[in-house]
Amino acid sequence: MARLCLETLDDFPLVEPGDDLGDLICASLHAAGQSLKDGDILVLAQKIVSKAEGRYRTLADIVPGADARALAAETDKDPQLVQAILDESTEVVRKRRGVLIVRHKRGWVMAQAGIDQSNIEGGDAGRILLLPEDPDASAFRLKEVLEHRYGVALAVVIADSFGRPFRNGTTGIAVGAAGLESFIDKRGETDLFGKELMVSTIAHADEIASAASVLMGQADEGKPVVLIRGLDKSKHVPASALIRPIEEDMFR
Template identity: 70%
Template sequence: MARLTLTTLDDFPLVNPGDDLANLVAKGLKRQQVALGRGDVVVIAQKVVSKAEDRFRNLADITPGQDALDLAEETDKDPRLVQAILDESTEVVRKRKGVLVVRHRCGWVMAQAGIDQSNVEGSENGALLLLPIDPDASAARLRAALLERLDVPLGVVIADSFGRPFRNGTTGVAIGAAGVTSFMDIRGERDLYGRELKVSTVAHADELASAASLLMGQGNEGCPVVLVQGLAPSREVPAASLIRPLEDDLFR
């Protein structure tokens, strides 16, 4: 019988710039007396990683350029916010009133370049929270620090909430990973009837992020860290492998 167990780290403290995130996670795991093993994965919300890395900007410090002013008029958004979005992006993909979808500098196609003000202290005064500069590197640093503290090679997934172009609602997506096979290519394997799989690939880290997001929630739940147990140890494939190359994008 296969079984997967997901456990929140309860009473996780609010995170501030410069906080030792690995220390907070390790203390939470020890406090709950969870028996850890190889293959276990810590899924952590992007927002707390960004806060610890001080990925803040403030609208008061941003001067919009002409492109931002034009886009702000088209989308009915604050020109300063639009400038922050453009600063984090390489391309505007879609736009309309209230919507600005861009290609983030890391390659993701997403609304507002992932810039957020929900659950951000000071947002009423213009504070913005950006995504980590390099989420795979952030995950790798966190994993290494957890290994030092816990002596167990846990996997780490940094999860964010993405909308999807052809479906309503958001779902958990992995933007960073370490010690996890983020992308599985199972082409060449056989199905139940012996047929060779020709096109099957699996966004494994996204599935972990989505499962954990059921417990993390999207509002005031205050559960930014989820431990996933029951997985077999896997080889390292970063979350960047999940980004479809531009030449394979059939919808452009």
């Protein structure tokens, strides 16, 4: 019988710029009488990684350009926020009142470049939080730190909440990963009846992030770290492998 175990690290503290996430995770594990085992996967909410890395901006410090002001008028958004979105993006993909979908500098197509204003200290005063500069690298650094401290082989996934075309609601996806096969290509293998698989690929890190997000929640739950046990993670493919190349865009 296959089994997958997920549990949160409860009472995890609020994260400030410069905090060592490795230290915070170790302290949380110790307080719960837990340790890390070989093969464990830690899923972290993107927000705590961004906070630790100091990925903040303040709207009052942003001077919107002409493009941002025009786009703000079209979408009924704050011009300073729109400028911050454009600063993090390479392309405006879709726009309408209240909605701005862009292609992030790292390739994700997402609402307002992933810039967050919820569950942020100082958010009411115009403080905003950007995505990590390089989430795969962030995951790899944390993986190395924890592996050194516990003497085990681990995987780390950094998860964020994304909307999806033609689907209501958000779900967890992986924006960064280290120590597991984020993207699994089954093409060339066979199904139960020996038929060759021609198009089967699996967003494995996204599946892991989505499972963890069930426990993390999307509002005031305060559970940004989930420990997963029971998955094979023998290969390493970064989360960046999940981004579909622009030339394969089938919707425009």
